[in-house]
Amino acid sequence: MTRQVRSVSVPHLAGLWALALLSKAADAAYALNFQEPATLIAKEIYNLNMWMMEICVTIFILVFGVMLYSIIRHRKSAGGKPALFHENTKIEILWTVIPIAILIAVAWPVTKTLLAMRDSSNADITIKVTGYQWKWGYDYLKGEGAGIKFMSILATPQAQLDGKAPREENYLLQVDNHMVVPVNKKVRILTTSNDVIHSWYVPALAIQQDAMPGFIRDAWFRADREGIFRGQCAQLCGKGHGYMPIVVEVVPEEKYAAWVAEQRKKMATGAEDQNKVWQLAELIQHGEAVYTKNCVACHQADGKGIPSVFPALDGSKIATGAKIGHIKTVLSGRPGTAMAAFGPQLSDTDIAAVITYERNAWSNKSGDAIQPSEVKAERR
Amino acid sequence: MQKSANGQAQTEAHGHRPEGLRRWLTTTNHKDIGTLYLWFSFTMFIVGGIMALIIRAELFQPGLQLIEPERYNQIVTLHGLIMVFGAIMPAFVGFANWMIPLQIGASDMAFGRLNNWSFWLLIPASLLLVTSLFVPGGAAGVGWTLYPPLSIQMGMGMDLAIFSVHILGISSILGSINIITTVLNLRAPGMTMLKMPMFAWTWLITAFLIIAVMPVFAGAVTMLLTDRHFGTSFFSAAGGGDPVLYQHVFWFFGHPEVYIVILPGFGIISHVIPAFSRKPLFGYTSMVYATASIAILSFFVWGHHMFTSGMPVAGQIFYMYATMLIAVPTGVKVFNWTATMWRGALTFETPMLFAIGFIFLFVMGGFSGLVLAMTAVDVQMHNTYYVVAHFHYTMVAGALFSAFAAVYYWLPKWTGHMYSEMLGKVHFWLTMIFFNMTFFVQHFLGLAGMPRRIPDYALQFADFNAISSIGAFGLGLSQLLFLYIVITCIKGGPKAEAKPWDGAEGLEWEVASPAPYHTWETQPVIK
Numbered sequence: 001m002t003r004q005v006r007s008v009s010v011p012h013l014a015g016l017w018a019l020a021l022l023s024k025a026a027d028a029a030y031a032l033n034f035q036e037p038a039t040l041i042a043k044e045i046y047n048l049n050m051w052m053m054e055i056c057v058t059i060f061i062l063v064f065g066v067m068l069y070s071i072i073r074h075r076k077s078a079g080g081k082p083a084l085f086h087e088n089t090k091i092e093i094l095w096t097v098i099p100i101a102i103l104i105a106v107a108w109p110v111t112k113t114l115l116a117m118r119d120s121s122n123a124d125i126t127i128k129v130t131g132y133q134w135k136w137g138y139d140y141l142k143g144e145g146a147g148i149k150f151m152s153i154l155a156t157p158q159a160q161l162d163g164k165a166p167r168e169e170n171y172l173l174q175v176d177n178h179m180v181v182p183v184n185k186k187v188r189i190l191t192t193s194n195d196v197i198h199s200w201y202v203p204a205l206a207i208q209q210d211a212m213p214g215f216i217r218d219a220w221f222r223a224d225r226e227g228i229f230r231g232q233c234a235q236l237c238g239k240g241h242g243y244m245p246i247v248v249e250v251v252p253e254e255k256y257a258a259w260v261a262e263q264r265k266k267m268a269t270g271a272e273d274q275n276k277v278w279q280l281a282e283l284i285q286h287g288e289a290v291y292t293k294n295c296v297a298c299h300q301a302d303g304k305g306i307p308s309v310f311p312a313l314d315g316s317k318i319a320t321g322a323k324i325g326h327i328k329t330v331l332s333g334r335p336g337t338a339m340a341a342f343g344p345q346l347s348d349t350d351i352a353a354v355i356t357y358e359r360n361a362w363s364n365k366s367g368d369a370i371q372p373s374e375v376k377a378e379r380r
Numbered sequence: 381m382q383k384s385a386n387g388q389a390q391t392e393a394h395g396h397r398p399e400g401l402r403r404w405l406t407t408t409n410h411k412d413i414g415t416l417y418l419w420f421s422f423t424m425f426i427v428g429g430i431m432a433l434i435i436r437a438e439l440f441q442p443g444l445q446l447i448e449p450e451r452y453n454q455i456v457t458l459h460g461l462i463m464v465f466g467a468i469m470p471a472f473v474g475f476a477n478w479m480i481p482l483q484i485g486a487s488d489m490a491f492g493r494l495n496n497w498s499f500w501l502l503i504p505a506s507l508l509l510v511t512s513l514f515v516p517g518g519a520a521g522v523g524w525t526l527y528p529p530l531s532i533q534m535g536m537g538m539d540l541a542i543f544s545v546h547i548l549g550i551s552s553i554l555g556s557i558n559i560i561t562t563v564l565n566l567r568a569p570g571m572t573m574l575k576m577p578m579f580a581w582t583w584l585i586t587a588f589l590i591i592a593v594m595p596v597f598a599g600a601v602t603m604l605l606t607d608r609h610f611g612t613s614f615f616s617a618a619g620g621g622d623p624v625l626y627q628h629v630f631w632f633f634g635h636p637e638v639y640i641v642i643l644p645g646f647g648i649i650s651h652v653i654p655a656f657s658r659k660p661l662f663g664y665t666s667m668v669y670a671t672a673s674i675a676i677l678s679f680f681v682w683g684h685h686m687f688t689s690g691m692p693v694a695g696q697i698f699y700m701y702a703t704m705l706i707a708v709p710t711g712v713k714v715f716n717w718t719a720t721m722w723r724g725a726l727t728f729e730t731p732m733l734f735a736i737g738f739i740f741l742f743v744m745g746g747f748s749g750l751v752l753a754m755t756a757v758d759v760q761m762h763n764t765y766y767v768v769a770h771f772h773y774t775m776v777a778g779a780l781f782s783a784f785a786a787v788y789y790w791l792p793k794w795t796g797h798m799y800s801e802m803l804g805k806v807h808f809w810l811t812m813i814f815f816n817m818t819f820f821v822q823h824f825l826g827l828a829g830m831p832r833r834i835p836d837y838a839l840q841f842a843d844f845n846a847i848s849s850i851g852a853f854g855l856g857l858s859q860l861l862f863l864y865i866v867i868t869c870i871k872g873g874p875k876a877e878a879k880p881w882d883g884a885e886g887l888e889w890e891v892a893s894p895a896p897y898h899t900w901e902t903q904p905v906i907k
Binding site: 031032033034035041042044045048049052053056059060063064066067070071074075076077080081082083084085086087088091092095096099100103106107110111113114115117118161162163167169170171172173195196197199201203206207208209210212213214215217230231232233234235236237238239240241242243306307308309335337338 | 442443444448449450453516517518521522523527528529530533535616617618622623624657658659660661662663664665666688689690693696697700701704705707708711712714715718719720721722723724725726727728736739740743744747750751754755756757759760762763764824827828829831833834835836837838839840883
């Protein structure tokens, strides 16, 4: 742990956490406490937890010390004769009042930290985080970088998930696009969701905030050191719940400025693409990449879906029928099912490409090439 | 009934009953129904336990080995629902059926046919849950909390779960009405409220909790049902509803529910500790008041399950303080049990071992609960394995250990035989060791940030998950020993006296062992 974190009085903990012995022998893979805090609030929480633990261990030792004494000294085999007392008003009042006093002593500092945690005013940068089944979308709304938006999807290769390739250190905790923020700036996070409830959880930043469909919640952090901080969705959101990690990259200010410039450039190129007329082969190639990121979890790589859960696309009415129906389904989704509206998530180019791919992959051989302009025309 | 020769003959005539299947289908006898409840509960405990083992096998190492993520979610959901509604609650209703009439000097429960009906409702309810695994789309994969909008997306397995919850709710409400009526009206003359056995007290309070909150849960899932099929939008923002509304309604039920599964256990422990300490329970009156305070407070703390759902900071502070307050009456209980043991003459038969194990582990679960109550800290631990460890320390170590204590304590009364003390002690130590091996390490997983309900995990969590899985299999297999002990005890063994424990107190020890089919036809008089 860093020096800022209050040192733990070892004897206290050793009493209860017998596993502490075990951990000395074991290697560093055994993490026995919170991740190393990266914000002031996270440090306060770390200390509160340690402090509470010390109180609990002390009470535990006192109560079970008394009980252990009874177990040893007052056993029948040791010749114990039962006493007959069965109440004592003084001691009963005492052991009601003392816990209340301890609780008040604990409640005060927790309340202070809680009030600080919830004060999200005067943020330098505001980022809207949207949960999707099963990925995160980031929109930089205010401050430096306003206007940047992108999706962030699990980047761990399928081969590692299947156990066909050795798993890397950050297995299941890698994404294609990191959420980049500058160090020492107050970053306000607004969470919401596109479908079901998700939860944006980054332990080192001490943030866990549910993302509610149709509502906005907020939280904030000010990272006091650079680094890459990883977290995961914390609220069960369907089959991909374990596969939507969060990666926050805290960088120095200059580096952040460079990142912002780079993102702006990327977005400008993206906008040009939409007016281009694409060849069928180009669309299929791009579409396959989009499909792998966005569709494969449900409809599967072979387009067969999962029987009676997720419909097949291979040979389906929509994928082999009129183009317009297919475009509409992808744009607006199917309310009441897991089929999301991809209109707000993907660009016209991506949607055109993925539809083209779906209409030409597997046994679907329509030969249709959908242009971004056709998708644009269907957007309301 | 008069105890004349004539009356005796009449009693014999009463003893005639249908044999075989018809006896069990049509019985209105509280002992038969208690037995049915207990066997049903054990069966569901095995079913839910096998599901737990599937979960732990999948989590033994990173990657997907056994089941697909959607199946994983379904099994997590059913494990929770089955253990809470199929295993724990029926077990305590079983103890209540068997023991409350014996303890208060009543000849049976107040409503015999209602009693039969409330048991047999459990069968279709549990079948709906288990068979939902095999319908198209599988069971509901949403967690036992059934949060929308995810539960709106599910297939027909979700509807089966909703109907199952309805039926389970009716069953436990009927059971509670029966228990309240029995306890309030059928006590032996002279047994005033404050002379009642603690088990009857805790069940009386629990029964009121059930009647208060089960209809609320039924309402919540009915709203889910209409949102799913009839176009309402209680929980959908698009139609003017709010998913958080469901969470409020659910946890208004859900928090009292955790006391529903633990309070009868408190009652059992309050019998076992004095019996083997050979000393009266310390602070009987304060025990009753503490139980009532816990029950009342349980209605004002549900928001602590929703600290990350988003609520005003004033709400978070209120729920934090209210939750912390529960530590006070709970502490009183623990102190009372310790004081009961103080200067007693202690022996450590199996029921006593389970009772002491209960206190030890339950206090640990209470402490982690106190940590989770601190809103600021909870944000770091919410929905992680720390929470999983916490509630298994209270539910498994709390409810299950007290249920084991009860079985060993009353088994001689039920069967007329003594169980094998040696095997009972082995069962205790195996359960104790493997339980801690399974769940203690989960605290560390949660602190390190492993979310719950994920089928695959990052490599940093691998070691503790492997330890936990090995522990889980040990814990599961140890329960086969329990089954063996109970069956051998039913079949034979040393004859049990009417009062096999020299320190035990209460009317149940004044009838013969095994307890005759009809007891207390003449009510005893309490002086």
